[in-house]
Amino acid sequence: xxxxxxxxxxxxxxxxxxxxxxxxxxxxxxxxxxxxxxxxxxxxxxxxxxxxxxxxxxxxxxxxxxxxxxxxxxxxxxxxxxxxxxxxxxxxxxxxxxxxxxxxxxxxxxxxxxxxxxxxxxxxxxxxxxxxxxxxxxxxxxxxxxxxxxxxxxxxxxxxxxxxxxxxxxxxxxxxxxxxxxxxxxxxxxxxxxxxxxxxxxxxxxxxxxxxxxxxxxxxxxxxxxxxxxxxxxxxxxxxxxxxxxxxxxxxxxxxxxxxxxxxxxxxxxxxxxxxxxxxxxxxxxxxxxxxxxxxxxxxxxxxxxxxxxxxxxxxxxxxxxxxxxxxxxxxxxxxxxxxxxxxxxxxxxxxxxxxxxxxxxxxxxxxxxxxxxxxxxxxxxxxxxxxxxxxxxxxxxxxxxxxxxxxxxxxxxxxxxxx
Amino acid sequence: xxxxxxxxxxxxxxxxxxxxxxxxxxxxxxxxxxxxxxxxxxxxxxxxxxxxxxxxxxxxxxxxxxxxxxxxxxxxxxxxxxxxxxxxxxxxxxxxxxxxxxxxxxxxxxxxxxxxxxxxxxxxxxxxxxxxxxxxxxxxxxxxxxxxxxxxxxxxxxxxxxxxxxxxxxxxxxxxxxxxxxxxxxxxxxxxxxxxxxxxxxxxxxxxxxxxxxxxxxxxxxxxxxxxxxxxxxxxxxxxxxxxxxxxxxxxxxxxxxxxxxxxxxxxxxxxxxxxxxxxxxxxxxxxxxxxxxxxxxxxxxxxxxxxxxxxxxxxxxxxxxxxxxxxxxxxxxxxxxxxxxxxxxxxxxxxxxxxxxxxxxxxxxxxxxxxxxxxxxxxxxxxxxxxxxxxxxxxxxxxxxxxxxxxxxxxxxxxxxxxxxxxxxxxxxxxxxxxxxxxxxxxxxxxxxxxxxxxxxxxxxxxxxxxxxxxxxxxx
Numbered sequence: 101x102x103x104x105x106x107x108x109x110x111x112x113x114x115x116x117x118x119x120x121x122x123x124x125x126x127x128x129x130x131x132x133x134x135x136x137x138x139x140x141x142x143x144x145x146x147x148x149x150x151x152x153x154x155x156x157x158x159x160x161x162x163x164x165x166x167x168x169x170x171x172x173x174x175x176x177x178x179x180x181x182x183x184x185x186x187x188x189x190x191x192x193x194x195x196x197x198x199x200x201x202x203x204x205x206x207x208x209x210x211x212x213x214x215x216x217x218x219x220x221x222x223x224x225x226x227x228x229x230x231x232x233x234x235x236x237x238x239x240x241x242x243x244x245x246x247x248x249x250x251x252x253x254x255x256x257x258x259x260x261x262x263x264x265x266x267x268x269x270x271x272x273x274x275x276x277x278x279x280x281x282x283x284x285x286x287x288x289x290x291x292x293x294x295x296x297x298x299x300x301x302x303x304x305x306x307x308x309x310x311x312x313x314x315x316x317x318x319x320x321x322x323x324x325x326x327x328x329x330x331x332x333x334x335x336x337x338x339x340x341x342x343x344x345x346x347x348x349x350x351x352x353x354x355x356x357x358x359x360x361x362x363x364x365x366x367x368x369x370x371x372x373x374x375x376x377x378x379x380x381x382x383x384x385x386x387x388x389x390x391x392x393x394x395x396x397x398x399x400x401x402x403x404x405x406x407x408x409x410x411x412x413x414x415x416x417x418x419x420x421x422x423x424x425x426x427x428x429x430x431x432x433x434x435x436x437x438x439x440x441x442x443x444x445x446x447x448x449x450x451x452x453x454x455x456x457x458x459x460x461x462x463x464x465x466x467x468x469x470x471x472x473x474x475x476x477x478x479x480x481x482x483x484x485x486x487x488x489x490x491x492x493x494x495x496x497x498x499x500x501x502x503x504x505x506x507x508x509x510x511x512x513x514x515x516x517x518x519x520x
Numbered sequence: 521x522x523x524x525x526x527x528x529x530x531x532x533x534x535x536x537x538x539x540x541x542x543x544x545x546x547x548x549x550x551x552x553x554x555x556x557x558x559x560x561x562x563x564x565x566x567x568x569x570x571x572x573x574x575x576x577x578x579x580x581x582x583x584x585x586x587x588x589x590x591x592x593x594x595x596x597x598x599x600x601x602x603x604x605x606x607x608x609x610x611x612x613x614x615x616x617x618x619x620x621x622x623x624x625x626x627x628x629x630x631x632x633x634x635x636x637x638x639x640x641x642x643x644x645x646x647x648x649x650x651x652x653x654x655x656x657x658x659x660x661x662x663x664x665x666x667x668x669x670x671x672x673x674x675x676x677x678x679x680x681x682x683x684x685x686x687x688x689x690x691x692x693x694x695x696x697x698x699x700x701x702x703x704x705x706x707x708x709x710x711x712x713x714x715x716x717x718x719x720x721x722x723x724x725x726x727x728x729x730x731x732x733x734x735x736x737x738x739x740x741x742x743x744x745x746x747x748x749x750x751x752x753x754x755x756x757x758x759x760x761x762x763x764x765x766x767x768x769x770x771x772x773x774x775x776x777x778x779x780x781x782x783x784x785x786x787x788x789x790x791x792x793x794x795x796x797x798x799x800x801x802x803x804x805x806x807x808x809x810x811x812x813x814x815x816x817x818x819x820x821x822x823x824x825x826x827x828x829x830x831x832x833x834x835x836x837x838x839x840x841x842x843x844x845x846x847x848x849x850x851x852x853x854x855x856x857x858x859x860x861x862x863x864x865x866x867x868x869x870x871x872x873x874x875x876x877x878x879x880x881x882x883x884x885x886x887x888x889x890x891x892x893x894x895x896x897x898x899x900x901x902x903x904x905x906x907x908x909x910x911x912x913x914x915x916x917x918x919x920x921x922x923x924x925x926x927x928x929x930x931x932x933x934x935x936x937x938x939x940x941x942x943x944x945x946x947x948x949x950x951x952x953x954x955x956x957x958x959x960x961x962x963x964x965x966x967x968x969x970x971x972x973x974x975x976x977x978x979x980x981x982x983x984x985x986x987x988x989x990x991x992x993x994x995x996x997x
């Protein structure tokens with residue numbers, strides 16, 4: 101009986117959690133940016149209904165049936181996107197929770213699906229989103245060889261429909277690290293990569309018969325989707341010579357390629373722009389960490405953008421994926437325009453990872469990922485005052501804010517009560 | 521350390537002889553004594569000399585003095601390597617450089633109490649990984665300065681971030697990781713050229729998961745201790761007990777020698793030399809420790825063996841015991857927001873530093889990272905904003921104590937540096953604007969009055985040997 105009761109309780113709670121509130125909301129009086137870092141609207145009225153943006157107008161009226169959120173003196177942007185994380189794939193990597201991003205002993209290496217390791221209950225999601233990050237790329241990191249498995253795109257809202265795209269891409273690491281595990285050297289690794297891709301390349305070959313298709317393993321099926329432009333190849337490289345080979349992959353096979361890392365990408369910015377290869381990078385990388393990135397510089401993002409390359413940002417690691425916003429601010433300090441830096445947190449990754457139909461701008465019909473900031477969002481002293489993901493207001497609470505509230509006043513022995 | 525000889529004899533290298541005028545005066549030798557032996561406590565002396573400097577007056581700035589004060593429209597005069605004057609009315613001596621600082625800010629130089637620059641340098645290749653002497657949980661005999669590679673480009677990046685002094689520590693694999701070294705952040709051919717003159721040594725110790733993982737995990741043999749937290753604590757206590765016994769032997773030797781006896785000194789033990797230095801109060805304990813409960817235990821161990829912990833480093837749960845830190849006079853060096861990479865870092869909160877400061881304890885930022893050290897001002901800005909958002913009401917001027925004065929106190933160099941006060945070392949930074957903004961950069965960094973970094977002048981942007989002839993040499997970083 102009690103088991104049945106608790107089961108019922110769980111299912112009721114689950115239903116409540118998965119029902120979108122579909123509340124009509126008007127955010128008024130703030131300075132809004134409707135198109136990434138552009139499309140500035142002063143004294144904006146942002147209308148949200150059915151989880152979508154209805155309109156953003158200067159001084160627009162609030163129709164009946166809308167709850168008003170006052171944003172006077174505040175900044176209003178699209179929720180930001182961090183373009184590489186392992187969110188939900190492990191709570192504590194070191195001697196703690198299982199690291200579900202790894203695949204050291206996997207049978208396959210290309211077609212592994214992150215969804216099978218994803219835990220939407222991770223505390224990292226609330227901790228990340230309350231700093232204004234509402235979308236994330238989540239991918240495996242591999243470990244057996246240079247192939248990393250696949251990646252997906254999620255939102256940090258309601259778990260019922262938070263997987264935006266899966267699989268979105270195949271990961272491949274052609275840095276020295278990838279070469280070490282994938283054959284022992286770059287020539288050995290590239291030989292293996294070309295062999296695999298040549299075999300999967302459907303061009304000039306007869307279409308598979310039905311029964312042949314059924315026999316294909318997950319690696320072959322993933323590569324099939326890659327050649328069919330249903331997913332991209334996300335390739336990690338930092339050294340200029342390696343980056344040129346990444347551009348070469350796109351030229352040779354015609355599929356969509358995204359460069360990640362790219363510490364020396366600025367040295368071949370024109371070539372990346374011409375080949376339309378976007379770059380996902382951390383703008384704080386400015387040390388010669390290894391013989392792969394001797395020319396790393398904080399001006400990388402600014403130089404790439406100037407050359408016409410589409411750029412998106414990552415934070416320092418998954419637990420601090422939220423610091424992608426600080427990283428963007430630092431890109432501005434190193435010469436990128438503010439608007440371009442905000443684009444690299446919104447419209448650019450939306451395009452790169454194929455969710456731009458539903459996310460990236462505050463325009464009619466887009467998912468209402470909206471953040472009301474107490475100041476310039478890229479400033480380190482600013483933080484969100486209100487947060488909406490797909491039109492649903494999300495409380496600015498996390499395990500960390502609960503600890504904060506418990507210990508803000510020190511007492512002899514804290515009352516271990518549930519916080520109000 | 522004194523190295524004279526009461527009998528005018530020279531001794532073997534590595535040993536030195538100290539004048540014991542007291543003992544000679546007080547005692548009549550009753551037997552023929554061997555040479556008195558004492559330990560040279562400074563065998564790798566600093567060869568630091570300030571770089572050439574010119575009298576420099578910076579005018580019209582917002583000045584944070586580093587101890588809670590802010591002066592708008594201030595000027596500051598650096599002369600002879602020292603802060604000569606500051607305030608509203610300061611005039612330049614003849615021939616001084618005058619910099620118009622309109623719209624800009626001046627602060628004390630940033631001091632990072634927790635860096636591994638040089639011991640885990642860039643490039644981070646295996647052959648340069650010199651920060652952890654793994655193999656024994658007690659390696660109080662190793663000295664970080666013997667691993668510091670002065671050609672780490674990280675030092676230069678840190679200059680560009682306004683860091684003027686820093687403590688280089690061994691890693692945290694061991695219960696006792698070894699001695700730290702405090703450096704002035706200037707280019708040097710040798711580590712001795714960078715050593716902060718007169719700065720006391722530190723001893724790196726580590727609580728918690730790291731030592732027990734390094735020694736315990738997967739190795740179920742009695743040789744592989746510690747494997748638990750109680751094993752960690754047993755390890756510290758036994759080592760301190762050994763150090764007490766060692767110190768007693770040396771004390772007895774000194775007593776006997778003073779009494780005129782022909783006695784042999786105890787055999788030197790490099791580990792116990794360092795631990796005894798802590799018990800004497802010469803060496804400051806810098807202790808890696810995350811959890812509140814572990815810090816409380818360590819403060820009891822500290823009292824049991826009568827030594828002093830200068831600061832807990834990392835201290836992600838310091839906010840839970842800020843009152844006890846204050847009571848015991850132990851500082852906490854923290855990050856703004858690092859968390860979750862280990863269980864012991866799971867309860868980190870973004871308001872840690874302001875909570876500890878508000879409780880009246882000695883709080884500071886630290887980096888532990890070659891990237892974090894480049895923007896410690898931003899890290900403080902983040903944590904200050906978070907603290908103030910829950911109502912703490914701390915000013916920027918007060919928060920600067922977390923960047924320079926409190927680190928200087930933890931390192932024992934606060935008489936020389938850490939604040940803007942007349943007579944102190946001219947370790948100051950001219951910022952392009954408000955240093956609590958992400959868009960602000962250090963325009964000029966001065967160490968002992970010498971311009972070591974200038975954002976607008978390539979002549980003052982050092983390039984380490986490693987970067988010469990490589991792609992990116994001399995680029996904007």
